[in-house]
Amino acid sequence: MEIIKSPTGKEITCKSWQQEGLLRLLLNCLDPDIAKAPEELVAYGGRGKVARDIESLKAIVNALMNLENDETLLIQSGKPVGVFRTFEYAPRVIMAGALLVPHWSNWEYFHKLEERGLTAFGQSTAGSWAYIGTQGILQGTWETFGQVAKRHFGGTLKGKMVLTSGLGEMGSAQPLAITANGGVAIVADVDRAIVKKRLISSMIDIMADSLGEALEMAGEYIAKGEPVSIGLCGNAADVYGYFVSHKITPDVVTDQTPAHDLESYIPSGLSPREAHLLAEEEPERYEKMVMETIRRHVRAMVELKNMGAVVFDYGNNLREQGRKAGIEDAFCFPGFASEYIRPLFCEGRGPFRWVALSGDPEDIYKTDEVILSLFKGDTRLHDWLNFVERRFMFHGLPARVCWLNYKERSVFGKIINEMVTSGKLKAPIAITRDHMDAAAVASPFRETEAMKDGSDAIADWPVLNALLNCSSGATLVGIYQGGGVGIGYSIHSGVTVIADGTEQAQKRLDHVLKADPALGVIRYADAGYETAREIIKDPDFPAKVVS
Structure with missing residues (x-):
């Protein structure tokens, strides 16, 4: 198999940057600088694959390059199955990965299906084309x-x-x-x-x-x-x-x-x-x-x-x-999540990330300066950026991660889109996140272990999260099983929005970057966490809480 790397620069091969951004993210997952075994389509996590097989990968690439701006591509466990006419604000890609009916949801049965070429394990960000090493x-x-x-x-x-x-x-x-x-x-x-x-x-x-x-x-x-x-x-x-x-x-x-x-x-x-x-x-x-x-x-x-x-x-x-x-x-x-990370989830804070589709590190450094200026009072955030700029070299497409909360994400997303519009950035930015986010995962041995109300295994939240992000106009939305802990132990969702500098992209960003983390706050408020319950009382909270 030939070496795969994402295209870079301003020229595109798809019909808009919404599709082009997803194509670049997909191929970036297989960059040999970051992928575990690109020849096997494995990005990370044992054997988390970006596509079911080589034929599926080629078909996905071809579909993205020919996808119209009012069409949606459906991916079933790493295999493209259809293109549907939807509308311009709909996601360009919707996917589901490794989902099994609960009674059969175990590694043994999954392997039988996998051997027959019927499914694939996408881990978390491999299957959703958001892996950045x-x-x-x-x-x-x-x-x-x-x-x-x-x-x-x-x-x-x-x-x-x-x-x-x-x-x-x-x-x-x-x-x-x-x-x-x-x-x-x-x-x-x-x-x-x-x-x-x-x-x-x-x-x-x-x-x-x-x-x-x-x-x-x-x-x-x-x-x-x-x-x-x-x-x-x-x-x-x-x-x-x-x-x-x-x-x-x-x-x-x-x-x-x-x-x-x-x-x-x-x-x-x-x-x-x-x-x-x-x-x-x-x-x-x-x-x-x-x-x-x-x-x-x-x-x-x-x-x-x-x-x-x-x-x-x-x-x-x-x-x-x-x-x-x-x-x-x-x-x-x-587990680490229940012991050390849960207070951050209660604030709607999580692994928000963005990727420079230009391939130029300067685009990321420019966004770093925005973060440092925008959130001057957050010393932890400043410490993080100072550290990562000094110690870490980019692999594949340049990218950055910051644990921003439900307010900060939408503010920052708007500025990024404006920077693309004005030409301050050389090309659009892909905004995505890890699946380890407040509303994005049900994982009783990890993120949702020992919930205050005992709702560890309630998987409604990541499903609602995916449906809400579809309704909000994300560029890509997916729902998956097993990331990080294995088949039968988690349900989780992924989301990506391409900030291409257009008015349409701004509407997508405004809706998704508010709704996605805000649902996480609601999830933890519903479970009885006081920090989250106080946040949802804020008049500017981007959702009407019914219960």
């Missing part, structure tokens, strides 16, 4: 470790050791986020090539040859009070078990291995290649080895918690897999 998750990870520091260590991780694992597409954000909060990170990954890749791209500072060397270096930096990230080739179960057996207590412990998808989790004692071959040749033996490794992995995390470490699940369904493997107290440590 590590830059997409970096601020959320930075926010999480910032909240950990604030809650447990007086606001900084200076002099603290954080033990974690997984340097894949999502996990690679961890070392930067930890050091940005002042900490010392030891990050294990079973794939030595991945560790080297993160070292070359400056996602980690140092690569240790052994766990003993990693611990020695960590001790030196802790003594000096300086941050550093140390990459280590090793299986998480083995590394965490070593800490337990040698009675070494890190200050913080988490993990971002692909535990949600057991076919991507590497058993102890095997290299990634050996694991892949074993999974093909002896699937039952492979699964048994995976579950035994996960049992040891989770058992070690429970023991480290008992030894005094701050331990949390980072949203990969690890605790549930540990419970299945026989660890009865696997849920004795919390």
Whole structure:
């Protein structure tokens, strides 16, 4: 398969920037600089695909290039199925991915359908063509470790050791986020090539040859009070078990291995290649080895918690897999969302992101200046932008993420559209978000764990969110299953609006960027959270709350 990269510049091949923007986002997901396995159409997260197969990808590209400005393309689990005449303000693309009737909603049945070419797993932002590599998750990870520091260590991780694992597409954000909060990170990954890749791209500072060397270096930096990230080739179960057996207590412990998808989790004692071959040749033996490794992995995390470490699940369904493997107290440590991120959701604050379709980093730097000027009083936001501009290089189309709330998104979106109109930006901007947003997800082992009213598993909200965004005029809307935690464990929605500088785009932005996060505030107000309940009383709140 030939190398795929998104087009850049001002010239377009589609019939308007609404379609062109989506085409560029789709192809950007497969850029080799950010995608896990572009030749397999896998962007990230084990095997999150942007299209079902090569034929489907080609058909989607062709459909977008020929799509009229009053037509809508429908995508069924990564396969285009029809173009319908709708109207100009309707979405140009509507999609559903990996959805199964609840009784059959499990990995085993999903795999049977997948093998027959009937469905595909899109993770979250891969399936919705909004994946932008590590830059997409970096601020959320930075926010999480910032909240950990604030809650447990007086606001900084200076002099603290954080033990974690997984340097894949999502996990690679961890070392930067930890050091940005002042900490010392030891990050294990079973794939030595991945560790080297993160070292070359400056996602980690140092690569240790052994766990003993990693611990020695960590001790030196802790003594000096300086941050550093140390990459280590090793299986998480083995590394965490070593800490337990040698009675070494890190200050913080988490993990971002692909535990949600057991076919991507590497058993102890095997290299990634050996694991892949074993999974093909002896699937039952492979699964048994995976579950035994996960049992040891989770058992070690429970023991480290008992030894005094701050331990949390980072949203990969690890605790549930540990419970299945026989660890009865696997849920004795919390998930990151319920423990550290929920207060932000109550404000309608979440992973708002925008992508420069021109391909020129200067377009992003210009929007950074707008953010810094517009929200002068938000010191955390200023700290974030100063950090990311200094430490992070763009991959694929330049993009930025800021956790803006329900008021800030629409204000900023209007300014972006005006900048496109005036020519201050070289080309339109795609505005999207992660699926980890207040109204966008129902995930009882992650974002909606331990809801105040017990509504953890209520999946009405992401479905309503998708329907509302269709009605509000988003450019792309989708509803999906399983992102981050696996089939059967979540329902989530995605949305994208292309700010192309037109009056029509401004109407789309005004409606979507108010409605999308405002529904999140309503969701948390409905669940009984006081912060959200106070916000919906604001006369300027962009919805009439009925209940």
